Amino acid sequence: MPTVLFIGPYRFFFVALDMPEPPHIHVQRERMVAKFWLDPVIFERSGGFKGPEINRIARLVQENESRFLEAWYEYFGH
Numbered sequence: 001m002p003t004v005l006f007i008g009p010y011r012f013f014f015v016a017l018d019m020p021e022p023p024h025i026h027v028q029r030e031r032m033v034a035k036f037w038l039d040p041v042i043f044e045r046s047g048g049f050k051g052p053e054i055n056r057i058a059r060l061v062q063e064n065e066s067r068f069l070e071a072w073y074e075y076f077g078h
Helices: 051-063 065-076
Strands: 003-007 010-013 024-029 032-037 042-045
Touching: 003 065, 010 051, 024 051, 024 065, 032 051, 051 065
Parallel strands: none
Antiparallel strands: 003 010, 010 024, 024 032, 032 042
16 A cells, blocks of 8 residues: 555555546545545545544645645556
């Protein structure tokens, strides 16, 4: 699971088996893992995070969307 970025307590990463899916990023803190689609950024799954924290994470994903997309295409080769 390649890590793309750490911001504070959050690890942003891909799962190698996700290649067939559209570009997205997983976000982990402790045992919680959320998922966001990229281009456009759309919240997919909270994985234990509560609303206010999901909103903070969504802003981080939006701020780093181009970086995540570049890393996605570099890693998966699309």
